[in-house]
Amino acid sequence: MSRVIDLGYRAREQFAPFHRRRERWACLVAHRRAGKTVACVADLVDAALRCTKPNPRFAYVAPLYVQAKDIAWGYVKQFTRAIPGAAWHESELRCDLPNGARIRLYGAENYERLRGLYFDGVVLDEYADMPPAILPEVIRPALADREGWATFIGTPKGRNAFWEIWEGASSPDWFRAMLRASETGLIAPGELEAARAVMTPEQYAQEWECSFDAAIIGAYYGREIAQAEEAGRICHVPADPALKVHTAWDLGVGDSTAIWFFQVAANQIRVIDHYEANGHGLPHYAAVLAAKGYQYGHDYLPHDAKARDLGTGRTRIETFRELTGRVPRVLRAGKVMDGINAARVTMARCWFDESKCREGLEALRQYRADYDEKKRVFRDEPRHDWTSHTADAFRYMAMAWRELRPEKPPEQPRFAIQAAPGGMQINLGELARRHLQRRAAMRGDYE
Numbered sequence: 211m212s213r214v215i216d217l218g219y220r221a222r223e224q225f226a227p228f229h230r231r232r233e234r235w236a237c238l239v240a241h242r243r244a245g246k247t248v249a250c251v252a253d254l255v256d257a258a259l260r261c262t263k264p265n266p267r268f269a270y271v272a273p274l275y276v277q278a279k280d281i282a283w284g285y286v287k288q289f290t291r292a293i294p295g296a297a298w299h300e301s302e303l304r305c306d307l308p309n310g311a312r313i314r315l316y317g318a319e320n321y322e323r324l325r326g327l328y329f330d331g332v333v334l335d336e337y338a339d340m341p342p343a344i345l346p347e348v349i350r351p352a353l354a355d356r357e358g359w360a361t362f363i364g365t366p367k368g369r370n371a372f373w374e375i376w377e378g379a380s381s382p383d384w385f386r387a388m389l390r391a392s393e394t395g396l397i398a399p400g401e402l403e404a405a406r407a408v409m410t411p412e413q414y415a416q417e418w419e420c421s422f423d424a425a426i427i428g429a430y431y432g433r434e435i436a437q438a439e440e441a442g443r444i445c446h447v448p449a450d451p452a453l454k455v456h457t458a459w460d461l462g463v464g465d466s467t468a469i470w471f472f473q474v475a476a477n478q479i480r481v482i483d484h485y486e487a488n489g490h491g492l493p494h495y496a497a498v499l500a501a502k503g504y505q506y507g508h509d510y511l512p513h514d515a516k517a518r519d520l521g522t523g524r525t526r527i528e529t530f531r532e533l534t535g536r537v538p539r540v541l542r543a544g545k546v547m548d549g550i551n552a553a554r555v556t557m558a559r560c561w562f563d564e565s566k567c568r569e570g571l572e573a574l575r576q577y578r579a580d581y582d583e584k585k586r587v588f589r590d591e592p593r594h595d596w597t598s599h600t601a602d603a604f605r606y607m608a609m610a611w612r613e614l615r616p617e618k619p620p621e622q623p624r625f626a627i628q629a630a631p632g633g634m635q636i637n638l639g640e641l642a643r644r645h646l647q648r649r650a651a652m653r654g655d656y657e
Contacts, residue, residue, distance in 0.1 A: 215259065215292060215293055216292060217252060217255060217256070217289040217290075217292060217293075218288065218289060218291070218292060219248070219252040219289055221249060221252070222245055222249070222396070224244070224389055224394050224396065225245065225246075225249040227385075227387065228249060228253070228385065228387060229249070229253060231385040233382075233383055233384055233385040234357075234359045234360075234383050235359065235360055235361075235362075235379065235383060235384045235385070236359075236360075236361040236362070236379075236384070236385040236386065237361075237362045237363075237375050237376050237379040237384065237385070237386040237387075238250070238361065238362070238363040238364075238386070238387055238389070239363075239364065239365070239366065239372075239376055239386075239387070239388040239389070239420045240363065240364075240365065240387075240388075240389040240420070241365065241389055241390060241391040241394070241396075241397070241417065241418045241419070241420055242365060242391075242417050242418065243396070243397060244389050244391075244394060244396055245396070246335075246363045246364075246389075247281055247282060247285070247335055247363070248285055250270075250333045250335065250361055250363055251270065251282050251285040251286055251289060251333070252285070252289050253333075253361070254268050254270060254286075254313060254331060254333050255286065255289045255290055255313065257330070257331045257359075258307055258309075258311040258312075258313050258330075258331070259293070259307060259309065259311065261309070261311055261330055261331075263330060263356065264310070265310050265311075265312075266309070266310065266311035266312070266330045267311070267312050267314075267327065267328055267329050267330055268311065268312065268313045268314075268329060268330055268331045268332070269313070269314055269315070269316055269324075269327075269329050269331075269332045269333070270282050270286070270313070270314075270315050270316070270332075270333045270335065271315075271316045271317070271318055271321075271324075271332060271333065271334045271335065271340070271344075271349075272315070272316075272317060272318065272335050272336060273317070273318050273319065273335075273336050273339035273340050273595065273596070274317045274318070274319050274595070275315075275316065275317025275319065275320070276317070277317065277336075278303065278315040278316060278317055278335075279303055279315065281335070282315055282335070283303050283315055286298075286305050286313060286315070287305070290305050290307065290313075293307060293308065294308065295307070295308035296308065302314065303315035318334075318339075318340040318341060318344050318596065319465075319595065319596055320465070320488065320489075321340075321341060321343075321344040321347075321348050321488070322348070322487075322488045322489045323489075324348045324349070324352065325347075325348055327352050328352055328353075328355060328356055328358075329349075329352045329353055329356065329358045330353075330356050330358045330359075331358050331359050331360070331361075332349055332352075332353065332358065332359075332360045332361070333360075333361045333363065334349070334360065334361070334362050334363070335363050335364065336363070336364040336365070337362045337363065337364045337371065337372045337375065338364045338365070338366060338367035338368075338370055338371070338372035338373075338576075339364070339367065339576070339595065339596075340371070340596065341569075341573075341596040342370070342371040342568075342569050342572050343569060345371070362375050365416065365417060365420065366416055366420055366421060366422040366424070367416070367426050367576065368422065368424075368425070368426040368429075368432070368575060368576070369422050369423070370572055370575060370576060371572065373422045376388075376422070388420050389420070390418070390419050390420050391418040391419060392418075392419060397418075402418060405417075405418065406418075410427075411424075412424040412425045412427065413427050426575065426576065426578060427578065427581075428578035428579040428580075428581060428588050428593075429575065429576070429577065429578045430550050430553075430554070430577050430578060430579065430592070430601075431553070431554065431557060431574045431575065431577060431601075432575060434554055434557040434558065435557070435571065435574060435575055437558070438557065438560065438562065443560065443561045443562065444561075444562045444564045444567075444571065445561070445562075445563075445564055446563060446564065446565070447480050447481070447482050447561050447562060447563040447564075448482070448563075449473065449480075449482045449483075449504060450473055450475070450480070451505070453473040453474070453475060453480075454473065454505055454506065454507030454508075455471050455472070455473055455482065455483075455504035455505060455506055455507060456471070456472055456473070456474070456506070456507045456508045456509070456510070456610070456611075456614060457469050457470065457471055457472075457499070457506065457508075457509045457510065458470045458472070458510045458603050458604070458606045458607035458610055459495075459509065459510065459511050459512065459515075459603055459606065460512060460598075460599045460600070460602040460603035460606065461511060461512060461514070461515060461526060462488070462599055465488060465489070465599070466486055466487065466488045466596075466599040467486065467487060467488075467490070467495055467599065468484070468485070468486040468570075468573075468599040468600040468602070468603040469484070469485045469486070469495065469498075469499075469603060470483075470484055470570065470600075470603050470604055470607050471483035471484065471485075471502070471504065472607060472611065474611055474614040477559055478559060478561065479556065479559050479560045479561070479607075479611055480560075480561050481560050481561065481562045481563065481567055481570075481607075482563050482566065482567075483502065483504075483563065483566040483567065484566060484567045484569065484570030484571075484600065485498055486569065486570070486573075486599060486600055492526060492529050492530060492533055493533060496530070496533035496534050499534065500534075506534075506536065507614070508538075508539050508610070508614070509530070509534070509536055509538040509539065510538065510539050510540075510541055510606055510607070510609075510610040511526070511527065511530065511538045511539070511540050511541065511606075512540075512541055512602070512606055513540060513541055513542055513543040515527050515530070515538070515540055516540055527540060539610070541606055541609055541610060544609070546591065546592065546605075547590065547591075549605035549606075549608065549609060550592075550605060552605070552608040552609060553601075553604055553605045553607075553608040555608075556607070556608035556611065557608075569600075570600050570604070573596070573597040573600035573601060574597070574600065574601060574604060576595075576597045577592060577593075577597040577598070577600075577601040578592070578593055578597075579591070579592060579593065580592060580593040580594075581593070
């Protein structure tokens with residue numbers, strides 16, 4: 211005999227169709243303060259209580275673990291408080307229900323830790339801010355054997371992976387809804403007008419009217435990537451066997467490592483590949499490079515690669531050399547904003563392979579300035595999230611590529627000085643050329 215448990219949740223009428231859905235997949239695009247997280251957490255608790263499978267598992271995923279705790283954990287406890295026998299584990303952000311079901315909160319910044327788990331239902335909140343690889347590599351396989359469901363919710367951040375979910379959510383096995391502030395009536399008109407007065411048109415269109423076409427607020431490279439798309443420079447870019455493939459790295463310590471693969475021909479940078487992974491040591495990345503089979507040229511590492519590991523006493527330069535047989539070039543430390551400006555200029559010369567660089571390009575589109583909520587201004591520094599490692603590696607590529615660019619050497623003086631009788635002719639032009647080469651090497655972007 212079934213029991214009725216009042217969770218204390220009262221759905222807003224705008225979310226009633228969502229709660230009545232029967233589709234396996236759902237996509238909710240909603241304006242700020244619409245109540246999408248509250249609705250989805252209540253939906254998650256309800257599904258966990260109703261699940262009759264053995265050992266049900268449900269998950270709520272936010273872009274960052276701290277966000278999951280700040281945004282959703284309080285609601286999980288609130289809606290499970292009336293359930294007899296419910297238990298909460300604060301250290302794991304986990305709620306155990308009397309039917310054996312578990313609801314746990316996760317952060318997408320470390321999505322690798324979800325590998326090997328199974329889920330009967332998942333809510334992905336602010337999916338636009340998550341690494342695109344989280345769905346095909348982790349979430350979708352975790353739902354397969356249990357035929358679990360997933361709900362994607364958030365506010366638009368440009369035409370990214372969340373937009374692709376929205377566009378693809380028109381098939382019969384999808385429920386989708388878009389809640390615009392001008393249509394829901396959830397926010398008072400006076401409040402919307404006050405918000406409009408302090409926001410740019412792009413900000414208002416994105417945050418309140420759910421526009422996927424508004425520019426990503428604070429994005430560093432949005433305009434440059436849009437120009438590359440318009441110019442047809444994001445296309446099929448095969449590796450040229452006549453050119454060496456160079457790599458630019460951002461080495462993570464306990465988190466992601468990102469690599470760009472590129473070739474240089476005259477003033478053209480051909481970005482042929484991109485790779486990023488989380489939680490692996492250098493041997494993993496050395497194996498990835500070997501498996502790709504490129505003819506490698508130079509490998510550019512950030513300046514902190516010279517630091518010695520406290521456990522082994524070795525630098526990552528030494529480890530890299532041992533694993534690959536190549537001596538990497540270490541870039542000098544520089545100001546981040548100077549590197550971002552260099553990357554903006556460099557992007558005008560880049561051709562990107564649209565397939566192999568897809569996730570890297572998405573990270574560059576999403577890479578943006580950090581926002582100070584109290585002062586309501588953008589800080590003069592990037593936001594640190596899943597885009598950071600790929601964006602940093604691209605910044606290092608922008609610092610490194612110029613030394614690879616073949617240029618016509620400047621005309622040298624064509625005169626010589628006669629040495630003492632019987633001595634040799636000294637060509638000052640040749641001496642000047644060698645001197646300039648040495649100077650260029652000494653003051654170059656690498657050490």
